[in-house]
């Protein structure tokens with residue numbers, strides 16, 4: 571079984587390539603290296619003993635996408651991670667996001683539409699729920715107007731896939747991630763944020779290693795037990811495994827609808843201060859942090875109802891927050907050594 575993983579050298583993609591190869595799939599990766607490096611292939615090889623096939627191409631190049639599918643006509647499934655993902659950048663440069671996240675998706679679907687049967691997995695996000703009215707958030711929770719062009723690309727992406735699946739042989743699973751963190755326990759692959767990290771955990775580990783002076787905590791006056799925002803932090807290896815399970819569901823034709831949606835989280839909400847505590851516990855370091863004003867666009871509370879993923883996909887997270895923080899810290903130490 572040959573699986574195409576777009577964005578397969580990125581953070582979540584690389585961990586998914588590892589899990590796919592561990593399960594015996596042949597993997598071909600497409601990446602343009604806009605937010606990753608070819609060295610990731612070595613990390614994947616160090617863990618699995620095998621380098622995936624790699625095609626360096628930009629998915630905005632329609633002709634290149636067409637050529638890829640001619641060359642790899644035997645692809646049985648596609649896991650589509652490739653996208654731009656910086657929320658703030660998307661506000662300043664919306665067309666970059668609409669072009670990269672939407673046109674690439676359209677070009678891939680145009681090729682899959684030509685096949686009698688095709689299996690497609692899409693990286694979506696819990697951002698589609700905005701500030702949900704009730705917790706935990708299940709898949710039936712209302713999708714709210716997007717708060718950024720990035721968020722909008724995920725909503726539009728879901729709609730495009732749903733429309734195309736109705737009139738083609740494409741079966742799809744939309745995976746709405748909560749907050750992926752951590753790294754492979756081997757520390758051979760992990761997250762490589764460019765510039766100032768936008769996400770909490772790389773900001774914490776970069777502060778812990780001395781790359782940043784202090785962590786800024788955006789607001790401690792939210793209506794939560796300690797006043798800081800609450801999120802559902804999921805270990806990236808658990809998240810990667812969910813992709814393999816979802817893919818197997820499509821390949822074995824176990825899906826009940828042409829398009830299915832699953833939340834991927836732990837079901838547990840952790841506050842910013844709890845994440846800091848977990849870091850301090852696993853690293854033995856005191857973290858320098860400062861409380862500042864709230865940041866625009868941050869919701870107070872978001873954690874997943876995992877019942878559907880647990881019962882229907884038969885998948886469950888294995889790692890604790892501390893294990894995830896431990897892996898993130900090990901990775902940070904390795905890349906700075």
Ligand SMILES: NC(=O)c1ccc[n+]([C@@H]2O[C@H](COP(=O)([O-])OP(=O)(O)OC[C@H]3O[C@@H](n4cnc5c(N)ncnc54)[C@H](O)[C@@H]3O)[C@@H](O)[C@H]2O)c1
Pocket residue numbers: 576577578579580581582583600601602603604605606627628629630650651652653654655670674693694695696747748749750769
């Ligand atoms: N990390 C998160 O917090 C998070 C949360 C929810 C959803 N997601 C989604 O999951 C997916 C993967 O996220 P990630 O954190 O691994 O991001 P990442 O930036 O680490 O990985 C994305 C990869 O795609 C590649 N890429 C981007 N545009 C491309 C193009 N036009 N052609 C070919 N390759 C291209 C990049 O070089 C990178 O290697 C994205 O779709 C993202 O929006 C991520």
